[in-house]
Amino acid sequence: MKLHLTGPENHQIKDAITITGSKSESNRSLLLSALFPNIEITNLSNSDDAQVMAKGLQISQGTVDIHHAGTAMRFLTGYFSAQEGKEVVLTGSKRMTERPIKILVDALKSLGAEISYVQDEGYPPIKIKGQNLVKDKVSLPADVSSQYISSLLLIAPSLENGLELELVGKITSVPYIKMTLALLEEIGVETSFKDNVIKVFPKNEIAPVTLVVESDWSSASYYYGICALAAPGTKITLSAYKQQSLQGDSVLAEIYTSFGVETTFGDNKIILKKTDKEVDMENVFDLANAPDIAQTIAVTCFGLGVGCHLTGLHTLKIKETDRLEALHTELTKLGANISVTDKELDIVPSIGILENIAIDTYNDHRMAMAFAPLAMKTTLKVNDAEVVSKSYPDFWNDLRKLGFDIKEL
Ligand SMILES: O=C(O)C1=C[C@@H](OP(=O)(O)O)[C@@H](O)[C@H](O)C1
Ligand SMILES: C=C(OP(=O)(O)O)C(=O)O
DSSP: OOEEEEOOGGGOOOOEEEOOBOHHHHHHHHHHHHHSTTEEEESOOOSHHHHHHHHHHHOOEEEEEOTTOHHHHHHHHHHHHTOTTOEEEEEOOTGGGGSOOHHHHHHHHHTTOEEEESSSTTSSOEEEEOOOOOOOEEEEEOSSOHHHHHHHHHHGGGSTTOEEEEEESSOOSHHHHHHHHHHHHHTTOOEEEETTEEEEOOOSOOOOEEEEOOBOHHHHHHHHHHHHTSOTTOEEEEESOOSSOSOGGGGHHHHGGGGTEEEEEOSSEEEEEEOOOOOOSEEEEEOTTOGGGHHHHHHHHHHHTOEEEEEOOTTGGGSSSOHHHHHHHHHHHTTOEEEEOSSOEEEEOOOOOOSSEEEOOTTOHHHHHHHGGGGGTSOEEETTGGGGGGTOTTHHHHHHHHTOEEEEO
16 A cells, blocks of 8 residues: 655644554563453554464464564563463564574573474574473573563563573663563562562462553654644644653653653643744764664654764664664655664754655554654655554554545555
8 A cells, every 4th residue: 555645734733643552561461461361451552463462372283473573473482482282383474584583582492491493593483382481590682672581571470480580781672671570560470670680570370450551652753753843833632641651662752852842741641732942953862772763753853854863773673674774765765864874873954855755664664654744844655554553553544633635546
């Protein structure tokens, strides 16, 4: 599906948007509810990634296909490793077979798991024969993906002796690890995180509990992008959000003050307002703790004609696509002066955005959604626009609600 995008008439944003639950919180909650059935979940994400996770958890024999979902791949690897009697092959999209999993597989194997590679060593697909894991200490590199760590933490309370993890190297995407620990605490599991050691204590049963998933902050980022490019006075209301978030991407509220967007926290909602504050010409952010909003921020800076220096982007190369290369190619097509390394991105302030450019999306939902706000400034096309369903299936309809004119070509 190829879409043609034009911003709202006279730049008048029309409506308030309700976004469904965070896919990160949802996929953790789903796994925990498979281990502890008296967990109820509300405001679950309607994303493809949450759906494949829920479906994967139902299977006990045969092949589980998780498509593009990194969290589902990593979390289910931990889950099935500790499910005695279950035997599955975990596989996914072509890109998933290029996303590394060796660090997690090695850690699980050292705990006693039985996992083998079906094709290439270190990458999915993998075959798992569930075991009763009784060892309780493992050390693993922490600088590649926090999902490996969360995977181990999520199964930890169900292991006979709990788990002690020693994290080696500079820990990346830390808020996602803290989110996992916070959810464990919320269901009554004892945890500790001191220096580079995390402990999770075993738990046989938990008291009935409802996990209320907060709406997705990464999805909210696209509205921050729209608001930043809108006229002063523009307001966008998003639900259901809270000030004390488990999601690291809530740092958006702070980051976007540099782009003149003010956030007010209301009752279960946030109100974004574009102020007339002059936008900084040079913007420096370390996004090692919030990698999923890097694309949004880069596009916002380009759209505003201001510069940025983004660091901490070392995980972007192994996500749904090589996001650094993809940003470089697509922003260059629009007229940006951008350079990237394997962990940083620089944009030089520029004037003007080329019109009617077709943005390629590389099977990456965030490429489609991050570029969409540019319709506030120019007309553009988005190729393979259905990719958004990975995390935010309602995205294009929600933009229509705001007043965007979106036509299928
Ligand atoms: O644990 C999670 O829910 C996630 C962790 C992050 O991955 P990395 O830890 O690989 O950076 C993030 O990019 C991803 O979208 C979701
Ligand atoms: C990186 C992402 O997801 P995952 O790693 O779960 O595929 C994302 O949603 O931006």
